[in-house]
Amino acid sequence: MALTYTPMIQQYLRVKADYQDAFLFFRLGDFYEMFFDDAIRASQELEITLTSREGGTEERIPMCGVPYHSAPGYIEQLVEKGYKVAICEQTEDPKQAKGVVKREVVQLITPGTMMEGKGLTDKENNYIASITAFDHQTFAFVCNDLSTGETKAAFLSGGFDTVLNELFLSGAREVVVGSDFSEEWQAKIKERSQITFSIENDDQQQGHYVPLLEKLEKNELRLASSRLLNYLHRTQKRSLDHLQVVEVYHIDEYVKIDYYSKRNLELTETIRSKGKKGSLLWLLDETKTAMGGRLLKQWIDRPLMNKQEITRRHDLVDTLISAYFEREELREKLKEVYDLERLAGRVAFGNVNARDLIQLKKSLQQIPHLKQMVHDLSTEEAEKLAERLDSCEEATDLLEQAIVDHPPLSVKEGNIIRDGYHGELDTYRDASRNGKNWIAQLERQEREKTGIKSLKIGYNRVFGYYIEVTRANLPHLPEGLYERKQTLTNAERFVTPELKETEALILQAEEKSVELEYELFAMVREQIKTYIPRLQALAKTVSELDVLQCFAAISEQRHYVRPYFSAERRVYIKEGRHPVVEKVMKAQEYVPNDCLMDQEREILLITGPNMSGKSTYMRQIALTAILAQIGCFVPAESAELPIFDQVFTRIGAADDLISGQSTFMVEMLEAKNAIVNATQNSLILFDEIGRGTSTYDGMALAQAMIEYIHEHIGAKTLFSTHYHELTVLQEELQQLKNVHVSAAEQNGKVVFLHKIKEGPADKSYGIHVAQLAELPDELIARANTILAGFEKQHQDQQNQPQRETKQEPVLKAHEPLAQLSFFDEKEPEPKQTQLSSKEKKILQHLKSIEILEMTPMQAFNELYELHKKIKG
Template identity: 45%
Template sequence: VLDNTQTSMGARLLRKWIEQPLTNIIKINERLDCVEELLNNYFLREELKSLFKDIYDIERLTGKLVCGSVNARDLLAIKNTIGCFPAIKKCLSKFSSKLFLRLKDQLDTMDDLFDLLEKSINLDPPLSVRETGIIRDGYNPEIDKLRKATKEGKNWLAKLEKREREATGIKSLKVGYNKVFGYYIEVTKSNLSLVPEGYIRKQTLVGGERYITEELKNYESMILNAEQRLQELEYDTFCIIREELAGHAHRLKQSAYSIAALDSLLSFAETSYKYGYTKPEISLGDELFIKDGRHPVVERSQKDEVFIPNDTNINCTNSMISIITGPNMAGKSTYMRQVALITIMAQIGCFVPAKKARIGLVDRVFTRIGASDDLSAGKSTFMVVMTEVAYILKNATNRSLLILDEVGRGTSTYDGLSIAWAVIEYIHKNIAARTLFATHYHELTCLDNMEGVKNYQVSVKERGEEIVFLRKIIPGETDKSYGIQVARLAGLPNSVISRAKNLLKDLEEKYSTYKQQAAAAMDSIESSNNSDEQISLDELNEKEAIRKLKSIDPNTVTPLEALNLLFSLKQKLG
């Protein structure tokens, strides 16, 4: 989506910018100002795009130059690229942004190198540096002299062939050359009777004989020596030119970066113009406000339906953690990813897919999305998830953005719920980072009693037994996952769907009091959670309660029994 670069150098730098977003607000705004100026100057954009079409990858060519592996055509590519620099520099002088002015100053037109290559390298050089024809006429007098001698020698051979045909009457006579015998005169067997006495036989063939003459032998020595000397001199001259250019590699690299940076900024402007992106406001605060944000990739790939934009408003105080619930396929992961992508796009200096955006600087974006195992390392899916969460909790700061999707899945329901609950508590208490937390554990919605924790849901419209995903994130919570409806959409057999509905009904009736019990138990945990321990036995003064706790075998008690026990202890202890 973002890569509309015209050069290979620009594409590589753009990728680097995406992988390494800026955290310096001044540098970010400088890039944004450049993109805005390009966006408002259509004709200058088009002029730069046309100039970039003639730009070769001088970044890679400079590397080859330093290593001594360039050929004459590479030098010609460097010359043609340098030839575009004056026009590009003239374009840059029409802009007023600080970054553009710096890039203009860094762009060295290298007139001296252009003149050197213009005078020395042929416009159509051979591919191999060991062949002749690399050096241009007029650059080296010795090369010109040898080239003339070689050319005249070949003309003499052509005249010799014509002359001997007329003198002998052998119309099929020809003058040839091979590396073993050198130059020779070849006569077919049917014409051997016409061969003059001055011919010296050199080689017998199946269909004829090959001869030489004293005159041919003398010219052969002159021609071959001239060709060999010409080849050596051209190669030596080429190496001198190559070394001269290599001494200016730092100038080439600096100009290559200026071109790559300009190309990347031009790509941002093209993308923003094409898809209707807007300039974000970057601040040093902790607010992350997005109005009608869109996923830059998903909205481009959706052809059959309109992408539904969503708002985001989180900070590190009264709206720190957003707990998002909703059915599978409703768009929770897409929404969280788009928030992360918009943040990254803003901090690389690109406009963003939203009507309005205010981005408080983020030092890092941590994500825990998707599910995969690591068989080579012997890690299950759940272990991989826990490893990623552990890394996030250890390294995140209050300036980070955390994207957590279904933490706790892959193990038993109560284990997963407990881990997800504890992770949210830890982030709230120890990190205080802006967090989007998607989950199917609807019990976590009761955490909205903590300051800064808010519930959101993905709106869904029910039509009998079917559901329609509205893709809109709205305040509130949902107590349904619509798993069976999603399974129906996936094409599961009707018998499986029907059986699942019956089982769900039985389970809901059997555990109808679960939520009240779980909430009461969690309230008990909250009231006693003044330290890192979940429950302090010192606070339980009743001997009966202590005795009862000690009599329990944690290896045999079920999760539901444990919650019921906590509820009863809470009632006894007031």
């Protein structure tokens, strides 16, 4: 037997059928109500009371609700948790409705489409992305920030890993795909992100936004962009006039820094806290505007490879450093500029209020001053920048004439439009004000007439205007003077025909005044809409100016220098410093270090104790290169650099528990990414490769990687290691040089000097580091005893005749196995009875193949164990 619900619940179910993946906020009077499963889940997520109501069946229906005026806060909570919320409003006057009031969804709010509230961070974009696959190798990636209107698109041909990298770099909170999007790909995204998925199958171009696609030559990008734009229009259900023309970007034009390398270098957030503090972004962010802060993050995410554009930025930073007083005045003016991008978005979206428009006006009033200050810098690039600062004077004048300086928050309660802006509004206001003056005058007259000094004329929304007399004074009131209106405990309220007439005039004037003010406000808003493209162009220029002054301020404060670019791929950093560590150390003195890498020093093999600064040194080289290529000066006494095309890092150790990968597997995957994709113009940082497995396995892998990079890639590489055996590679690999972080022993304790010097380290100081970590004294003493024993045993073996005890074999670079001691032809043949059948087969096999001419790194351990047994 089918359930029969009430008409209202049936209406709810019809609407809900189209929004199965969202909470449906169903408007009933002054509340948004939720029913069935939505109510149960919402009551848990929002911690609100779950109730029930009759729905036409024997069982009561679960229900919960929130007042409409406080709904935005609850909606934000749900969206922040990754949910979607569909807002279903009454679309007809309940008084005129025949039957159930008509309702429909007016907006779908999702993590990627938020336009206001705490979910939007001032200095971060809120991207929604779209991925369209054309085959397993080619994809279109599009991302949009609805709050600013910007849309970017890229054609990717490097397989799905490239797509993942772009998605995670964008920080998108929502991704739109077709219903045929691979479940395997969805799973890969979900492994590493709490991103919200949305389905949009319509990728056909719609007439109202076709102009936004004009820069897209590839049809694949037009299809992918259409998919995302269709989703935005379908969910927001309004004109999105602030959407900008889709900009194409080519990932090959920027330095490629994969997601893992970005995380390891802590460019925009730290590994431990996942917060901004302690990152390069934290260090650099001296921007004064929200939009400047967003652009700074974009520049850090995508360093440039175009030398001409990098040089242009450096020229402007140089100019701003030289003009200290002008720069300081510029910074003060930028503080008065609000978020032009998001203000323009709110104007188009229709949720702008009068206070927002005042912020817009105040911002535009600063532009002529900024323009003049930049022009006065008197360089060609500064003058070009000044020309792009459009003050939009007509918009400023309109807002100055129309909107009062201190409007209320609500746009429907009046007191927004300035006197003198509109004649009819002035007439209504005059009537209202005169009426109120008449009321005040009437109150004085009635007091004199009755002799009752406490008599007053008041107003409330239920009874309108009234004359109030306290009960004690009623005997003094002439009989029949007033018409009784309301009786209170301590007073009586009265009206007169004149008071009623004046009340009607006042209320009519006020009502019409408020209605007209809202109409005028809407007209002003529509006029400001026409300036949106100019406002967005202005916002881009102000953002760029803000970031450049930020670079200048940081460079001057922290004594950074302008880098120069080498055509010979030479790295020479004199007295370089780690920018973030230097700031964190505060009063302590940071120890600077040089770095020289040229055609004879492509690989630096770095040895030295733990905690001595190897990782810091490696990171500072990468950060210096990134700073240079985003257009900032660098922390050094001088710096000559190549323009890198990619930066790869394998620093630090962390299990990837989400995808079930161990520390060692993560290490190998990151190493593989670098080795497979790096070019001669790349920068590779490898820190302690191979620690996650046995000593010989780890050493073999580390050496093989170094050899491969040296012979097949030629990238500038910093390779730190505790495998001191690898330092012999300097004799075999022409472009590899040993350097070490120096340390000294004083009174039995290690002192880290944090200074990079030529040559290999003489020891690891591992026990000293353990002592610094305050392990028990007994344990430290025992470790020293054991170490002394190992060292004596090794020395004894060294002193014994070569024939009796041989050193453990060390495989040099490209050394064939024939040269290893245990394949010495002078050795006597082992007795066959000493070997197992398996070992006999192995030995026979080695004799039958050309193994002696190979370099079998992978077989090293097994062969060595066999050798020891053969020797007895």
